[in-house]
Structure formats: structure tokens, C-alpha cells
Amino acid sequence: MERGRIDLDGVPFDLQSTLESGQTYLWWRADGADYDATYGGDDWYLTTTRATGEPGVIKVRQREGGLEYRSTVDAEPVLRRRLGLGDDLRTIRASVPDDDVIEAAYDEYWGMRIVREPAFGGVISFICSAQMRVSRIHGMQQSLREAFGTPIEFEGDTYHAYPTPEQLAAATEQELRDLSLGYRAPYVQETAEMVADGADPREAQGLPYEEARDLLTRYVGVGDKVADCALLFSLGYLESVPLDTWIRTAIEEYYPDCEQGNYTDTSRAIRERLGGEYAGYTQTYLFHYLRNREE
């Protein structure tokens, strides 16, 4: 068992908003509390990883200017990557246009990072996100783990790794429908089968942004929006701006001239408006800010 601490050294970081802002559905709180439940300030979050080959568990919490972790594996490099600790938030924010709602969003959740989740789990969970609320998307991933994932023992408890492509490909559509995936069930099964048969979403990595997005849309259940989510939250394309219902409303309200009538052109316009290279960062702050402001 590994225990350790990552000193944040005064760098802005916010674990809760990073993990509960709808970027990732692959973590959960130790106490089983659903996302949106009251946060204690230093609660443990858990996830699983196959970064070292075999499935492992990582447990982490933010405390006293650092991140404490416990894990079955060498967790520090995994955490640094998955939690976006290498991103220079000040540089990113400096690239953002001066705009009241954007400044408010950055102020409110300062320290939130863009995650880099494993590609397969990222793609599957965003396939599940179609026409679905954040808390239910998260619940679906938990159901998939428990139904199909490999059990892992850690500190006296049993957890489940996120299912492998093979494990999900072996599921029947009906089994997936029984987990309340609805019409997404065949998409998940078929995409898992494609990956089990040798396709790899990581092939998109390194391609120019729009080519990468096109490549990902060959997976069943992956359109432009889901592809953008996978690019932003798994493959590190920080310029990606997923055009979901919230950001479309924001475009209507704040940037109406960016609406171009189709996904590709609207995407180009809003990326430009949000500063280009790090537009996805700003989109994510806006998404989280606008969504919470409603309550």
C-alpha cells in the first residue's frame, strides 16, 4: 500500500469542483454521498486505474495545502495527470478575454482543473451523458462498475474497477438496459466491442483538433458534442468547447454572433471568442458556474 502527499505549494487547486463539475463520472466519494450532496471540506474521493496494468484503487483528499492519497499503486503520477496539476491556471486565465461572466466564473471556482481521464471510460461515460442529468450519468457509471468491473480489495473494502472494453463488449444490450441506460445501451455495447476488437480512441491524440473530433465520431453513440467532451476531458485538447444545452444557452445570451447554424462553424466561432488555445477551460468554468447559479 502506498501513502503519500502532493504539496500544492500555493498553486490554486480545488478538488471538489474538479471532480464534481460534470467533467468526469469516474470518481466517487468515500461515504457514498451522491454528487451535489453537502461536501465536508476534506472528504475522500476514490477512483480506479489501470495505468500500471492491473486494476488499482486510488483514494485522495485535499487538506492543508496539499493532496493526501492512499493507493494500491504508485498514485502520484496518475493523480498529477488525471487532475490536471500540470496546467498553469494563471497563464490560462490570462489568455481569456476580459468579460464579466467569465471573470465571475473563474473567481467562483478558482482552482478547478480540467481532468484527463482514461480514454475508454471517458468515451463510454460521455456516451451515457446524452440527454441525461449529471447525477444520473454518475450513477450509471457506478452501476457499470458493480455489474461488470473487476473487484479490488483495499483497506478492508471491496471496490470495482471500471469495466474493460472486453467486459462491456460481453454485456448484452438487455443487461445494459436493465441498468437504466435506456437507448444508450446499444451504443455502449457496440463502442465497447469496437475497442475490444482493436480500435483505440487514443489514436485521435496528436491529430489536429477537428480531425481528432471526426475520428472519434466513428464510435457508435459519439457525435460532435460527445467527441468534444472526450477530447477535452480525456485527451487533453484544452481548446475543445463541447456545445451542450448549457453552452448553447450561454451563446444565445452572451455571444449571439457566434451562433452559425451548424456545429462546426459555431464551434470555431465560440472557441475563438473564448480565447482559442484554452477555450475549453473557460467553457468548463462557465458550464459549472451557470449550472450552479440556477439553484
Added chain:
DNA sequence: CCCCAGGCACCTC
């Protein structure tokens, strides 16, 4: 009863 949720596949034209 209604509407909506981090949309997509499939069908026309």
C-alpha cells in the same frame, strides 16, 4: 399531465 436533461442515429430532401 407537462417539460427537460452535458444528443445521437437514421431518415428524407
Added chain:
DNA sequence: GAGGTGCATGGG
């Protein structure tokens, strides 16, 4: 390429 339609499920 643009435009419509059907699709599961649960919460307000």
C-alpha cells in the same frame, strides 16, 4: 449539408 423524428428514464 440541412432539417425532422424517435428514442429511455427519472425528476421537477
